[in-house]
Amino acid sequence: MTGMDLQPTTPTPWLTAMTHPRRELLAVEHLERQGFRTYCPMALKRIRHARKSCEARRPLFPSYIFIEHNAQAPWRPIMSTVGVRNLVQAAGRPALLEGTFITALRDREISGVISARSEDFACGQRVSVDSGPLTGLIGEIVQLKERDRVVLLLDMLGQKTRVQISADEIRATTGT
Numbered sequence: 001m002t003g004m005d006l007q008p009t010t011p012t013p014w015l016t017a018m019t020h021p022r023r024e025l026l027a028v029e030h031l032e033r034q035g036f037r038t039y040c041p042m043a044l045k046r047i048r049h050a051r052k053s054c055e056a057r058r059p060l061f062p063s064y065i066f067i068e069h070n071a072q073a074p075w076r077p078i079m080s081t082v083g084v085r086n087l088v089q090a091a092g093r094p095a096l097l098e099g100t101f102i103t104a105l106r107d108r109e110i111s112g113v114i115s116a117r118s119e120d121f122a123c124g125q126r127v128s129v130d131s132g133p134l135t136g137l138i139g140e141i142v143q144l145k146e147r148d149r150v151v152l153l154l155d156m157l158g159q160k161t162r163v164q165i166s167a168d169e170i171r172a173t174t175g176t
Contacts, residue, residue, distance in 0.1 A: 011099025014039070015067045016088040017078060024059045027083030034077060037068040041105050041114050044148070046168060053132070055166070060114055066102055069094070121150060127170040129154075134163065138173060 019027045028038045041060040046053055059065075063085075067078060075094050079087060087094045108114050121127065121141055127150075128138045134154065143151035148167040153160055 011103050013069045013096040013099055014102050015069050015075065015078070015094045016097055017065050017067055018085045018088065019063050019065055019083050020085055021063055023083035024063065024065050027065055027081060030082045031065075031067060031078065031084070034081065036073075036078065039066040039068075039102055039106075041066075041109070042112060043114050046166070057113060060105075064088075066097065069096060121167060121170070121172070126173045127152065128173045129165070129169055130171050131169045132165065134165070134169075139163070 017027065017031075024040050028040050031038050042057045043060040044055045045058040047056045069075070075087065078084060089095055105114060121144065123141050123144060125141045126138060127141060129135055129152075137154050137156070139152035139154035141150050142153045142162065145151065145164065149164055150167050150170065151162055151164050152170070154163055155161075
């Protein structure tokens with residue numbers, strides 16, 4: 001074993017491509033067919049339509065995807081790929097993004113989705129429901145779940161009821 005075998009490897013740098021609006025996954029598909037390794041981090045977003053709301057996977061960075069940089073491979077074919085508008089550049093050459101950034105994003109993924117909770121909650125904390133059919137009710141957090149879900153204990157119709165909702169729908173209360 002040589003000394004070179006013991007050196008830690010640094011993550012490969014990545015390129016950032018701008019895509020046409022809502023064409024991130026199309027660009028990823030075509031780039032991967034050409035042999036490029038890509039990454040499009042996803043997040044859950046609440047979608048409201050016709051008085052209904054649901055969570056859908058959407059790109060964390062709309063209109064941007066990441067492509068692993070291979071110094072031996074030409075980067076110009078990327079710019080003519082279906083769905084790609086251009087590469088983020090500096091001085092006429094593609095700007096390189098540190099591989100540690102991509103590694104950090106991937107480390108935050110749970111089931112292929114990066115959670116971006118705006119507020120951290122704790123079990124036993126009193127919260128009020130800000131949106132949805134339970135708006136205005138106050139309860140206590142009894143369990144924190146994956147993908148920014150919480151289980152609340154609410155006082156509804158004189159009974160204590162357990163309800164699971166998104167952490168985006170609640171906020172911390174002040175006082176009792």
